[in-house]
Amino acid sequence: MKVDAIIVGQGLAGSLMAWQLLRGNLRVLVVDRDEAVTSSKVAAGLLTPLAGSRFNLSDEAMERLNYALNFYWELENDHGGQIFHHQKIARLFRNQKESQAWEDRLNKNPERFEEFHAPLGVLHDSIEATEGGFEMKRGGWLDVPQFLEMTRQHLLERISYAIGDVSAEEVSITDSGVKWKNIEASKIIFCEGWMGNQNRFFDWITMHPALGEILDLKIPALEEETRIINRGGWMIPKGDGVFRAGSTYQHDFDRIEPSSEGEAEAMQKIQSITSAPIEIIGRRAAVRPIIKRSQVFMGTHPEYSNVAFLNGLGSKGVMNGPWYASRLAQHLFTNAPLPPEADIRSNQI
Ligand SMILES: Cc1cc2nc3c(=O)[nH]c(=O)nc-3n(C[C@H](O)[C@H](O)[C@H](O)COP(=O)(O)OP(=O)(O)OC[C@H]3O[C@@H](n4cnc5c(N)ncnc54)[C@H](O)[C@@H]3O)c2cc1C
Incomplete structure (x- = not known):
């Protein structure tokens, strides 16, 4: 089997990544352990545009907010059912x-x-x-379990979802990308949540879950x-x-x-x-999964450019996640630059 990307983990991060790649007409395989308790399954899903005591909202945060609200709204429009509750x-x-x-x-x-x-x-x-x-x-809240389920159903319809445990040890680097079991892919994107650095490719990243x-x-x-x-x-x-x-x-x-x-x-x-x-x-x-506050971190392995990472969604994953996932997708498949604040390779973390 050949796909454009294997996505490891179907929490909020992996799901957002999957939608971005599917929108670009790419073939994905999302592999998830299907655990009963994960951050995404427990999360309240709050999207608070002005968080903290100083109510700051930079231009960049405003862009991420608008992107997220449109993203959830479009999914509801295209696939039916409510996932985001404006409140x-x-x-x-x-x-x-x-x-x-x-x-x-x-x-x-x-x-x-x-x-x-x-x-x-x-x-x-x-x-x-x-x-x-x-x-x-x-503001409001995303029904994250509902969003995960909507994503899973969509992937199942495309034979793009599997329950399984991807060990980084079983992933080999090939001339054209990566291979896991009998699946060849151009890229593999690890969206493993709070244990994302217990993986031979990303064990140099410090996480503060x-x-x-x-x-x-x-x-x-x-x-x-x-x-x-x-x-x-x-x-x-x-x-x-x-x-x-x-x-x-x-x-x-x-x-x-x-x-x-x-x-x-x-x-x-x-x-x-x-x-x-x-x-x-x-x-x-x-x-x-926290790396540094609520800053998403992402990018590719310094040596293996087909091995990627999306993590650190922290407490603002619902608001920030969609925009960062779109930027990672563009980076991986069109070489667009990564937002510097989120690039795992240029940050001391
Ligand atoms: C109590 C609580 C409240 C929260 N409230 C909010 C909130 O109000 N708003 C907000 O934006 N965020 C909130 N969050 C944070 C939010 O839940 C996270 O930022 C987000 O869900 C993280 O998503 P993730 O996909 O990175 O990780 P996860 O949800 O942990 O998903 C990772 C997935 O990958 C799978 N996986 C991992 N490794 C492998 C592997 N090797 N092979 C196969 N599968 C694998 C796991 O089983 C899991 O399904 C809250 C979190 C908690 C705990």
Whole structure:
């Protein structure tokens, strides 16, 4: 069997990569272990255009945001079904400094920031909003499991998906590309998530994975709430008073499962948002692939130009991933330059 690219891993990164290559009429084979718990399967999928306390949004980030929103919208249009849920984010200020930072953004660059701004509507009495806030537009959440499933179905229809475990040891370099088992490909792209450097080609990359826990909560008092609420922690309404909420960051971990410490930390964040009675109805944990903050890293092996890497999606994979995957596809198949900030070969990481 001959393909243009073997993609190793069908998480968010591998799926985004697959769509980019298929759009370029390339033949792919995506091989995934089909694990029950992965970062992509657990992720909340939040896309927050203005993250952090300073609400920064560079021109580049704006381009990535627009690209991502169009990308998910086009997939929905072309393949049916909803994967991206546009939802306003009630961004509640934690302190005066945050409130000032937002006011400064609006005053200094209204053309950029006003499109994200709506006044804060009425909130339930139990919600802590003494410092005020605003409703952030153009955000929402990607139903990542749904997106993975849509991708998998599309690949299956093209006989382009296989369950399997690709060991880098079994990948050989050939004159025309690479070979894995009986499959010849021009390129192989490793999208393996948080263990992406446990691979003979990319063991020189340092990763800083972080265990994250999220909770499913029943909060009957907030049954009417339709906005995502964000104040340090975040809560995504799923209807009928059920919220997905979180989350935690733990760089030191020896097990990938929910813990009482993780639950306590996540609950503390949520209880600083609402004083309403909460019932925990679900807990999940997985490991985020992080290389440096939320910077995606990608590119080719310094010696083997047909062996590529896409990883480090961190907490902003839903927003940044589509644009970076498109740039990697162009780099691999049309020699377009990589965005320098993401190039694994030119960064000290
Ligand atoms: C609790 C939590 C909350 C999060 N919330 C958000 C959020 O709100 N917004 C956001 O943008 N991001 C969020 N993230 C981060 C997001 O999940 C990740 O950035 C993204 O999903 C990573 O995708 P990935 O494809 O790189 O890795 P993964 O999802 O880990 O996928 C890698 C895939 O490759 C497979 N694989 C690995 N090695 C092999 C191999 N050798 N052979 C075959 N298959 C292989 C794995 O089985 C897996 O399916 C969150 C993460 C967590 C844990």
